[in-house]
Amino acid sequence: MQTLTQLINGELSGATTIKISEGLESFPEQLFELTDTLEYLDLSSNKLTALPDDFNRFKKLKVFFVSENRFAIFPAVLGKCDNLQIIGFKSNLVTHIPNDAFHANFRWLILTNNQISSLPASIGKCSKLEKLMLAGNRLAALPKELANCNSLALLRIAANNLNMLPEWLVEMKSLAWLAFSGNNMINQKVESVAGVNIDQFQIQQLLGEGASGTIFKATSIDVNNQDEVAIKIFKGSVTSDGFPEDELQAYLAAGHHPSIVKLKSVIDLDEQGKKGLVMELIPAHFYNLGKPPTLNSCTRDVFDEDFKLSEQQLFEIAISMASVGAHLHERGIMHGDLYAHNVLVDDTGNTLFGDFGAASRYDKRDLALAFYLERIEVKAFGFLLDDLLSLCRANISAHDALCKLRDLCLSEDQQLRPGFNEILTELTLLRNS
Structure with missing residues (x-):
């Protein structure tokens, strides 16, 4: 400066x-x-x-x-x-x-x-x-x-006064990352988990920081249950992705999935209703798959030049993320930030996914809307698959088929893009062939 x-x-x-x-x-x-x-x-x-x-x-x-x-x-x-x-x-x-x-x-x-x-x-x-x-x-x-x-490709319209998503918007051919929570479109509360007090934890070192909050490592002070956890403290009333309350509601609505970072409880921070999240502590051998977009790359993640993936890692990551996508959209949830920099992996391809700051819930009964919102997120998955293919050092036997699947996910014609369940089936077949 x-x-x-x-x-x-x-x-x-x-x-x-x-x-x-x-x-x-x-x-x-x-x-x-x-x-x-x-x-x-x-x-x-x-x-x-x-x-x-x-x-x-x-x-x-x-x-x-x-x-x-x-x-x-x-x-x-x-x-x-x-x-x-x-x-x-x-x-x-x-x-x-x-x-x-x-x-x-x-x-x-x-x-x-x-x-x-x-x-x-x-x-x-x-x-x-x-x-x-x-x-x-x-x-x-x-x-x-x-x-x-x-x-x-990326649009954030959360925390406004919109009553609906225009048909022309969800049909935009390049759109891949969309956040629209905190408007007047849906008001479905989910059952909350029991809140705990921040005083029940000993805060340790800073683990990371994102648009919506700061994450710390912490330990329970309960002598009978001294689990190490990660605590996310929301920064304020509105972030670049939306309201913290909507992130919490989407996380709760997502339920359990083996590749979604587990939410353990909610923290009540003050009398004004400010909250935080207690999550499972991710093992130290996991690392971020990518780095956030730069000013030059704009909407695309960046990667270290010497970072490579094996064929096993490629399939494990791709299948895990397709499974997460299917799981969320079956529950009427659009993650809105399906990016490599939000994916944590280890050297065998085990995958964890979280950060619901840009997540939005929608009415699954609106079949047309549900179709288009899933296909928007499928485009984001197509970019992730493109990244995985570019990082794989192996001579993949199913390379041509994976490229074809990637191209379908990235198609400008949303009608040609497969749903996440179709993607999951295809990836599983290719891995086992």
Whole structure:
């Protein structure tokens, strides 16, 4: 992170990346001295309310983050920034987006946790848009022009005021990861497990952190039951994926599956109803299959160059995940984040899957909706299978058949995509052949 003093003193001349967070109340004019070089600008966690009208002078700017500021209007000048691809306006006060504020080159747009009640029709010209984050707003409808965003693969619309998912939305050919919980579509509570008090555990080291919460290793203080567990503490009222309460409800509704990380109990953290989860502690020999997408890969996971899988691991992982997909959709649950970075495996291919932060429940009685939502998640599985094939070092005897199955899962025609039960049957046959 750089400082405003460095900028003023000319110490940042020629910089391609700038990050300044010092409670700025106005845009630093000295940044315009970097118009020929600046590609990445992060002014998050300041007090900005507007951008200069000539902000588009930054001809090389590709990435712009201004989260946790005080913008009430999304700056129209961003629609004039020809090379801008990634824009982050999370946790501002945005209520209005001008119709000319969007550009066809936008790839990743983050508007999480604002006060947006409508999107302009010009969203439809964002033909390269792959990732759209809208959780935690006031949207009661989505513009039909969004259907023109033919590259859109990941959409977060949880924690809004939507009454339904438009037919054109669930039929979008590129959509693979969708989160829509916390709207007005379904209100099915499931029976909760007994809550326990956080004081019943001794918190130990940090294990990890995600969009919705932080996970710690802990031990029960009960001398008769000193089990080691993992405790997830939710961060706040809304995340990039939705409400913590919806994650809890989806986890409970999922029930038991051998490849889903077991939920042991719910923790009551305070009198305001804040909660956490007590989960089984994953054995130390498990590791994350992949790493989350980068700014460059956008919607696709990344992997270490020297990481490889055996044929046995490929089949075990693929079959386990297809089984999880079938299990969840039979219960009217869309996971919404079926990614390698959420999959834990060991050297033999044993698989564990969790993180229900983006999970959404739907009415299985709506057969058309159920069909399309499962096929959206099948596309995500197709990308996972593609990753597995690229990582396998073995000369797989069923390689051509696996590639054919992958291609069906990724088909632009949702009618051609198999369901998870069909995928599970096919994978089992290929493994045993």
